[in-house]
Amino acid sequence: MAEATKSAKLSIDGNDFDLPILSPSVGPDVIDIRKLYSQAGVFTYDPGFTSTASCDSTITFIDGNKGELLHRGYPIDQLADKSHYLEVCYLLLYGELPSAAQAEDFESRVTNHTMLHEQMQFLFRGFRRDAHPMAIMVGVVGALSAFYHDSTDINDPWQREVASVRMIAKMPTIAAMAYKYTIGQPFVYPRNDIDYASNFLRMCFAVPAEDYEVNPILSRAMDRIFTLHADHEQNASTSTVRLASSSGANPFACIAAGIACLWGPAHGGANQACLEMLREIGTVDRIPEFIARAKDKNDDFRLMGFGHRVYKNFDPRAKVLKQSADEVLELLGVEDNPTLQVAKELEKQALADPYFADKKLFPNVDFYSGIILEAMGFPTSMFTPIFAVSRTVGWISQWKEMIVDPQLKIGRPRQLYTGAVQRDYVDIEKR
Numbered sequence: 143m144a145e146a147t148k149s150a151k152l153s154i155d156g157n158d159f160d161l162p163i164l165s166p167s168v169g170p171d172v173i174d175i176r177k178l179y180s181q182a183g184v185f186t187y188d189p190g191f192t193s194t195a196s197c198d199s200t201i202t203f204i205d206g207n208k209g210e211l212l213h214r215g216y217p218i219d220q221l222a223d224k225s226h227y228l229e230v231c232y233l234l235l236y237g238e239l240p241s242a243a244q245a246e247d248f249e250s251r252v253t254n255h256t257m258l259h260e261q262m263q264f265l266f267r268g269f270r271r272d273a274h275p276m277a278i279m280v281g282v283v284g285a286l287s288a289f290y291h292d293s294t295d296i297n298d299p300w301q302r303e304v305a306s307v308r309m310i311a312k313m314p315t316i317a318a319m320a321y322k323y324t325i326g327q328p329f330v331y332p333r334n335d336i337d338y339a340s341n342f343l344r345m346c347f348a349v350p351a352e353d354y355e356v357n358p359i360l361s362r363a364m365d366r367i368f369t370l371h372a373d374h375e376q377n378a379s380t381s382t383v384r385l386a387s388s389s390g391a392n393p394f395a396c397i398a399a400g401i402a403c404l405w406g407p408a409h410g411g412a413n414q415a416c417l418e419m420l421r422e423i424g425t426v427d428r429i430p431e432f433i434a435r436a437k438d439k440n441d442d443f444r445l446m447g448f449g450h451r452v453y454k455n456f457d458p459r460a461k462v463l464k465q466s467a468d469e470v471l472e473l474l475g476v477e478d479n480p481t482l483q484v485a486k487e488l489e490k491q492a493l494a495d496p497y498f499a500d501k502k503l504f505p506n507v508d509f510y511s512g513i514i515l516e517a518m519g520f521p522t523s524m525f526t527p528i529f530a531v532s533r534t535v536g537w538i539s540q541w542k543e544m545i546v547d548p549q550l551k552i553g554r555p556r557q558l559y560t561g562a563v564q565r566d567y568v569d570i571e572k573r
């Protein structure tokens with residue numbers, strides 16, 4: 143825990159209060175207001191938490207102005223270039239890059255937990271075939287606690303470890319099963335002789351009727367998408383997982399809550415919404431019409447894939463994904479993909495428009511991820527499930543960090559009450 147290095151003076155009605163200021167290893171100082179209500183009898187007010195640090199963490203740091211993202215101190219572009227998803231999972235979970243032996247052991251543990259309890263396949267049958275895969279994932283992940291009782295005791299370090307590995311291992315299997323179920327194809331079991339990203343692609347696209355070979359460029363692009371979405375500080379879904387976990391709920395239920403939050407179009411659902419928007423724009427000549435709508439105060443239309451609560455510069459993940467988009471589309475011979483042409487021209491026109499420049503609205507991670515996933519053959523309904531597969535390690539890492547925090551207490555925000563003051567009940571005859 144950071145120590146107070148100085149203090150802030152707050153004066154209310156002539157009374158002065160000294161509030162400790164805590165200094166981070168990097169980033170803004172924070173004013174410690176934990177004793178504010180007991181000392182001064184006032185709350186702070188910050189809907190959306192734009193100026194509020196909800197916890198202290200050692201996992202991920204974002205500098206929105208510089209467009210920097212560090213995982214345990216390592217820049218995301220170096221990890222995307224030199225590392226791979228399971229190694230980044232190890233880094234996020236345990237704080238250091240693994241040795242060769244640690245990496246081999248971790249990958250073996252994940253590989254040997256990828257299968258789902260055979261009884262769970264019947265859960266899928268309860269859904270309509272046209273159910274959104276995210277609806278299925280929320281239900282099935284929440285149901286994991288009904289099948290894996292031996293890893294739900296959050297006070298047992300060994301059970302926490304087993305639950306963590308199980309979720310990282312099983313999420314691709316569940317997402318692939320959700321996809322197969324919605325297209326009426328049989329489930330494809332995971333294999334232990336291929337890597338994590340290849341396994342996911344094979345579970346999604348293989349059919350029993352023929353052999354399936356994963357293209358190494360596509361599995362590398364899939365792994366990079368997993369790496370780039372792994373964790374992102376205290377975003378909405380991670381904060382949901384932390385708040386749910388603070389009540390002592392089992393980890394599977396908390397991750398299901400994170401999946402539900404991620405589904406929203408303002409958050410992880412933006413990759414699906416972005417591609418649907420690009421398709422609606424359809425051709426380059428219609429871009430000005432949509433940019434005008436995004437700028438129109440009376441139109442609630444927003445450019446999906448643009449803007450970010452924290453990044454007021456280019457999202458560093460979008461930069462890396464832009465390279466991958468070019469590689470994948472060139473490999474697939476669809477570099478003249480009309481959706482990609484619209485995306486590239488939209489980016490160019492938006493970045494040249496003072497409205498977006500002044501409001502620091504740049505393409506975010508969702509802008510290019512959808513284009514790559516579409517090129518790889520995924521329907522838009524699978525974009526957010528893929529985001530959820532990747533972010534599971536971020537949710538789990540933040541959950542593990544919180545659970546062992548000696549300051550852990552149930553999250554219970556207060557409010558600015560502006561409703562009716564006390565009044566007496568009126569019988570219906572007198573209303």
Ligand code: SDX
Binds near residue numbers: 371377412446501
């Ligand atoms: C993710 O938090 C995370 O870290 C999330 C994430 C992660 O890895 O977990 O990075 C993943 O969720 C990325 C964001 C994906 N969402 C989208 O692409 C949806 C489109 N973006 C917007 O909904 C919006 O930019 C948000 C929600 C992302 C951020 O909104 P903010 O920071 O709350 O900003 P705001 O809504 O207060 O907008 C500020 C101004 C407003 O104009 P004014 O009222 O000041 O005149 O910018 C405008 C907004 O109208 N604005 C946009 C815009 N985003 C903001 N105008 C047009 N198009 C947009 N996309």
